[in-house]
Amino acid sequence: MIKALAFDLDGTLLNSEKKLPVGAKKILRELYQKGMEILIVTGRPYSSTLPTLKDLDLPITAICYNGGKIVDTSIEDNKDKVLVNKILPKDVAKDLIDFVKRKDIEINLFQDDICYVRSLDSYSTKIYVKNSGLIPILVDINKISPDNITKGVIIDNDENFLNDLKGQLKNLMGDRAYITFTQAQYLEVLNKDINKGKALTEVLASKGIKMEECMAFGDSENDLEMIQGVGHGVAMKNAIDDVKKLSKYVTEKTNDEDGIEIFLKKYFEEKLN
Template sequence: MIKAIALDLDGTLLNDKKEVTDRSVNILRKLYKKGIEILIVTGRPYSSTTKIIERLGIPMTAICYNGGKIIDTISGEILENKLLPEDVAKKLFEYIEVKKLNINIFMNEKWHANDLESESAKIYKKNSGLTPIKIDLKNFSKKNITKGVIIDKTEVLEKYKKELEDLIGKKAYITFTQPTYLEVLNKDINKGKALKRILELKNIDIKQCMAFGDAENDKEMLETVGVNVAMKDSIDELKEICAYVTKNSNDEDGVAKFLEEYFNEK
């Protein structure tokens, strides 16, 4: 029996316009009223998730930053907040400067970028709806950083990922959250760990949870839950480990249509 549904956002619940459709809102509200917990599990910062939560209109727990920050959206209580260690942030910044890369840094729910005119900043601004703050990496604090995000072509990011894993891999969680987003976070987090902890607090067995995802950072979550669903356009690695693959993409109400069929709700 399914008691919880965990939803990734980008490439999963959200369409390509970064919106939640009426169809998705309707089915999720129906399932919530039947007693099923709805959880957002995203790589996004909480500040870029609140409008989506308001749109859904469902009391829920939001797992943001891939599990780095967990918030009770009703009380506003922060249930967990894991930061990037200072020594790891220092090495990351040094790597960025040596490679002359653009990076997006998140601290206290605010987005900072070392080049506001870069293609990286423009893409993130369009996708997140947030406004960046200009920083100088050499003089920027290494404390209270939640994550760093590098945006580029997949093949370029794969090279950076390998280099970063060699540099700080044992001290950080380095993952793709979208094909063009490479993120660096606290080593003790991932979506699977965070979801399991929250469901334990709610007295829900992880095997009674259904989860949807499309990218590398969804892997641990999908491996952990009882019913795992990969999106039609997800990476092949997820399709191989999931019991289900949606018939429709995120831009075709893939999640909503799957839920309607699975729970026999029209």
């Protein structure tokens, strides 16, 4: 029996315009009213997850930064409660900052839910602003503190370049960090104890729900642990091959073709009638 539904945002629940489709919103609200637990599990910071949470208007738990920050939005006095906040160890953050300085590459550094960048005019910054809706803060990379950094994101449209950087960062950091792609152009460095699968397991356990009782939807590399861990993994039609291989189901349509709505209507037909 499925008791919970967990959704990645970009490439999954949201369309390419970074909007929540009306049909998906409607069916999630219907399933919630039928007793289904709804969770958001995203690589986004909490600040850029908020618009979707407000659009859904449901008292749900938001797993952000791939599990680096978990927020309970069901508090009655409207003050969201931070349940988990995992940052990069200071030595790892310092190594990451030194690495991008040596390579002279752009990076988005998230500190206290604020995005800091080296240039406001770079491709990296412009893409992030377009996709997240957040306004980054310009910073001198030589002066930023390695304290309280949740993650670093390197954004580029050259897949080979990013894959090469991923290998270099893994060689540099070993098992001291979790390094993953959250989108094709997004290479992220996070706390080593973070991934969506671990975070979802902990949140569901706190609600008395087993992972095998959860259906999770995703499309990218950072969804792999979550998809593999739940009882009912669902890959989007537009998902990478590795996600599809680990999933029990694949949607018939993409995130731009109402893939979530169509899948849920078909799967939960009896529950919704």
